[in-house]
Amino acid sequence: MKYDIQQLIGNTLRWGVSAACLIALIGGGIYLYLHGSEPVPDYTHFDYHEAFRQTQYTTLSGIFGGLASLNAQSWIQFGVLVLILTPILRVLLSLVDFLAEHDWLYALITSIVLGIIISNSIGGF
Numbered sequence: 002m003k004y005d006i007q008q009l010i011g012n013t014l015r016w017g018v019s020a021a022c023l024i025a026l027i028g029g030g031i032y033l034y035l036h037g038s039e040p041v042p043d044y045t046h047f048d049y050h051e052a053f054r055q056t057q058y059t060t061l062s063g064i065f066g067g068l069a070s071l072n073a074q075s076w077i078q079f080g081v082l083v084l085i086l087t088p089i090l091r092v093l094l095s096l097v098d099f100l101a102e103h104d105w106l107y108a109l110i111t112s113i114v115l116g117i118i119i120s121n122s123i124g125g126f
Contacts, residue, residue, distance in 0.1 A: 006098040012090055012095045017087030028076025034071060089118055 064082065067075025092115050099108035 006094065006101070007076055010098070012096050013094060014087060014091055017090065019082060021084035021087065023080075024083055025077050025080030028073045028078075028080060031076060032073035089115075089122075092118065 019031060025100055043090075064075050064078045069081060095110060096111040096115060099105075
């Protein structure tokens with residue numbers, strides 16, 4: 002049992018990072034296909050108000066809404082989201098492992114770490 006969960010944790014990290022890279026690569030490919038021949042914008046001046054109006058890529062509903070329509074920015078943001086969620090899933094799987102092994106001290110420490118991660122994530126909204 003111990004080896005199986007350790008293998009699952011390692012594979013979760015490996016597959017999570019690989020999936021995130023693949024998703025972001027798909028988004029990059031879509032972006033290059035749709036915008037690759039356009040001239041490079043002038044990035045010497047950053048207009049904060051213009052960037053702030055494009056908030057659809059900073060919400061979960063905006064990201065998931067853009068996936069079906071093959072929106073490149075949504076695919077890239079989803080790849081970043083998968084990359085962020087991968088270590089959180091690893092901590093959650095570690096907690097399950099420690100609880101199954103009745104290792105209460107490490108289960109408590111892992112619960113505290115998971116609580117901090119979740120509270121910081123929710124606090125960011």
